[in-house]
Amino acid sequence: MELWKQDLPKDLQEKVAKVDEMIKGHLKAIDDQVLYNEQRVLKLFREHRVAEEDLVGSTGYGFDDIGREKLEAIYADYFKTEDALVRPQLISGTHAIATALYGVLRPKDTLYYMTGMPYDTIQQVIGVVGDNPKTLKEYDIKFDYTPLDETGKVDYDAVKEKLVTDHTIKMVAIQRSRGYATRDSFVVSEVKEMIDFVKKYAPNAVIFVDNCYGEFSEVDEPTFFGADLMAGSLFKNAGAGIAKGGAFLVGRKDLIAQAAAQLYAPGLGKAEGPTWGYLRDFYQGLFMAPHTTGEAIKGAIYTAALLEELGMEVSPKWSAKRTDLVQTVIFGKPEPMIKFCAAIQHHSPMNAFVDPVPSYMDGYADQVIMASGSFTEGSTIELSSDGPLREPYCLYIQGGLSYAHVKLAVTAAAKEAFYKK
Template sequence: MIKQIINNYNWNFDNTLLENAQKVYDSLEKDFKRIDEIYYSNQFKVISAMQSLGLSEHHFIGSTGYGYGDSGREFFDELLAKVLGTESAIARHQWVSGTHTIFSGLATLLNPKDTLVSITGRPYDTLAKIIGLSEDAPENCLISKGINYKEVPLNNSGRPDLNNIEKQLQKLKPSVVFIQKSRGYSSRKTLTYYELSKLVDFVRKVTPNSKIFLDNCYGEFVETSEPGELDIDLMAGSFIKNPGGGLAPCGGYLAGKRESVEKASFELTAPGLGRDMGATPEGYHRLFIQGLYLAPSTVCSAAKGAIFSSAFFQNLGYEVSPTPKENRGDIIQEINLNTKENLISFVKGIQKAGVVDSHIELEPDQMPGYDHPVIMAAGTFVQGGSLELSADAPVRPPYKAYLQGGLTFPHVILGNLIAAQKIIT
């Protein structure tokens, strides 16, 4: 089927690659069915929430100036909290990235001399910089503000080291415990909802007075349950990732316990102003609300694409994580490409598969927030939108690429073929 359809166009793929793609596609039928079941559950959840809260056309109207009485803004906050299973949520286009949103959340919960402990090892590059762990950390990073930071390395299997976590939490009695759900630019394992629930319960028993902060980026709608249903104080995500559905043009969210979200709203605007201010440009509300409506479908496509990519490149002889049959907690697929040349060719191939700027020839370069040269493929409608077919790779040994997204599953199949063709030619 794949070979017959693709041969109608002028990509001229190697026959071996097309046969591998078809073989992989056929072998994953049961896995695709399981992902569809997750998709249906999440889609019904979102529809039910929109109906129960009374979504109306007037919620799509924007606001100006101070933004007082912005019913669309208020509706979307309530909708997001209901979908994520939290007491409260604040979603705003003013947050420029997931990293920005996380920084706001941590700044909300931390005061000078407080201790922040990451129990999922070293955070990824951009988070490490805002904490103050990199050599070129900015002056207003958390450590420079008087925050004490410690981290507990993952065990040899890439999972939280419970024995060491218990020792460190009992010793440090941190104000905030930080958990990263997704893998970032590392070979650590993504936490599934079940694993996260066990970890949260463990932390609560060891240090009941600590706040728990979760970086939830890339995790929304991958499973039928959301981390907001757990005893987490605050969690963060980005709308140019999963919950934006490919339509939201920017923005992020903080969700969790009512008191923590209220404090976060003061961090976003100013003490005493909070969530009741902030104008929304005309047209944005519809994009965010409709994007959330579409998110279960687009995340389903991305999840299928991740499983397909894992099996496709595994069949070509590359190490992959997760493997095709592993349970997943996010949409990211790690592929170990072994050499610098293969890595660059792979990412160039993903860019060539894009629908925007597919003609651009990528080169590695330094980017803000990263300690190594990075090459990024993002032929996307939304700049940096990683729910769309995209790939990121720090150009450093062992030369692993991180593939994510795909608003449509066929696009991910095409991306795999073009990337593989780029490597072998």
């Protein structure tokens, strides 16, 4: 018997052994994907001649920051776009998305989501929930969306009707990850289909992709297929747990310029923006991103397989194609959801002694239960779990800097939640 299993109940030991055998082919496929993506990153580091002086960063206004400029050129090349904005002043994925929306949209324009209602924090930005100042609604920027069909996929007939009849649609948004919904995240081939569809029926619309949780999780990215603008977070996949903050936008040069003017000021744009001591982490995070994302995805495959063996309803299934870090488990009622979330916290490296308590958080309409024993606050490339206290009481488990940690923590959480009386 493997030493790490010796304190597990016999039944759980047997389930873990079964899962290990079941998923090994899928883990090998992820390793192959990591090698391909890492090869691309390494090639760009070499081509752009990254050197020690690029890691120093800038202060004050941030003029002539050669390391920042080189990093943004690498991001643009990796995502096959014209330009990029990779900045510590972008504090989260939501902030990057908001910066893109405010940068591109004007009064009377319509922001249209073809992938259903966006998740909670973006609803706050738009102004469809909450009572916050400076929402898109306050600026007379309109919002519309088309619900997904009963299978959780895009309702193309309804989307076509919107695109051909509403000439105020300036931006069509695609949310790749499920957010706090129970539908599957969209794989890149599905996002490509969406992009092609929009270009056919609304060729002048800006196609924006919320790519949070998605970078490096496949060998393709939405921008390879014509997305005009895309956002992501540096303390998710692209920062590999090394970056302590920051976010990025990649896309068309004119759209990046508009976002930069929104983030800083008109006339300043990308020319300013000090990087202080962040660049070393940003570069190293990008270099490690394919590997760390792969470790998290392998952990999600194991999590799904083990919890399925324990009779839980999970999405995606362990054998499904993966396109992000998010694994859901449906509990159906609040008590077991809270107990399992607490078990994840108890097997984290930080604050393992803490019991999570449901509470209201800024940007969310419902109480949220959250386990996050991470080294960087809010880092979802590190193992965490959270979910709103509302039906169907779905817990979202994501991240993991190493497959070993996910395997140990989820197995221990299963023991604590399902075997202890």
